[in-house]
Amino acid sequence: MNASVPIRRIDFNCDLGEGCGDDAAIIPFISSASIACGAHAGDDASMRATLRLCRVHGVAAGAHPGYADRAHFGRRETALSRDDIGALLGAQLTRLAAIARDEGVPLVHVKPHGALYNLAARERDVADAIAAAVARFDPSLVLFGLSGSQLTAAGSAAGLQVAHEVFAERGYGSDGQLLARGTPGAVLETLDDAIAQARQLATSNSLTAHDGSTLRLRADTLCLHGDRADAAAFARALRAALQADAIHILPIGAPA
Template sequence: MARVIDFNCDLGEGVGDDAGLMPFISSASIACGFHAGSPELMRDTVKLCGEHGVAIGAHPSFADRENFGRTAQSVAPGEAYALALYQIGALDAFVRAAGLRLNHVKPHGALYNLAARDRAIADAIATAVRDHDPHLILYGLSGSALTDAGTALGLQVAHEAFAERRYEADGALTPRSHADASIDDPANAAAQAVLLLRDGVVIARTGERLALRADSLCLHGDRADAVGFARALRAAIENSGFQVRVPERRR
């Protein structure tokens, strides 16, 4: 029996070929308008996911369209809760109107990275997810404060790993300000993905082997060559004996 892995892409940001990515992925995290996207684009991306059988997730972020949600901000837990709950609800309105079901929540960019290391912010976001719908899956950086917070609240969590991002020795993603933050060769990204899937490890930027749980593999949809990356990664995943499939949501 083939092992399974979710292949997730961040969509609805108005900068990539969302339709071209659909055949290769199993789930999408859709921008909720705070870092990118718009109400119309949220609606259209939800419809596109429904047409292709791709699971739908909310991708809440800081209100930071100027910097694509990737600039660090200081935020109190109460504000993080409100940011997350507001955006989850906004996307879910479009999902319900389309006769579909929201599958997961995955914070975006700087909010994601903050929640990965700050337990108070992680607790706030996990609580927002639970308060909206306790059956949603919470996606977070593998082994991070966010996945711990979700587990503590009884949520189903997906430990997320990245195909085309570098890691630091402590398991954090290499900051985008670093020249080696991203992997720009699809073959190298595929090699990192295969190592994650087969051996449960990733090689840090500084050479260390890190044990890493991967329930979901992420590709950033805003990169110009995202479709080519998705095609190469899908082939590498399947050639490694894995089936691309979204995690089954608990009822």
């Protein structure tokens, strides 16, 4: 490859270990896995199994901590103090990290889950509490957050490396926030629509919002939700489409 031509790259991540998808069929097509830590979903056995899949397939492993609210899959916002958020994340990171050490798999990143993620994207005090908890636990971990959000800003301010995350199959409002689940356009149901959005993000750092406006978004890592019934087929097709555009799919920080 001509050294003067910049390499186009993106991380392709998926939320795994949640007990609602075919993780083994998904993981060969991604470069990073965000692993449920036993709060909104998962347990020690699922964490161990997912970490082993990461090791076998050379996929970077990260933590996916969320609200301790299994009844709502961590998708209901709950008001917590800064100390409570720190304790919530600290307990989940400690639990996953212990199993990861036992399996010989390094943890690379932290990506909050569901309602906690979306709240941190909007609310700087929540974002600061998350960033502080991650920095306190291990400042070498990369913090994944919604592109251009309060969470990535808080992570940078806390001295963490951050990865600006974009979504293949979620709809966006004109403010750059994800449309709330259950509203029209919140989830892109067809593979063609998801591929078109992923390619637009990866090749031009832009996407078309639900109202037709164009958003400019930094795209370090592309997320596909692993709880979709068709997630494995989506992952395979998305990877093929990105590679057809000469985009290298690599974990955050991996050499090109």
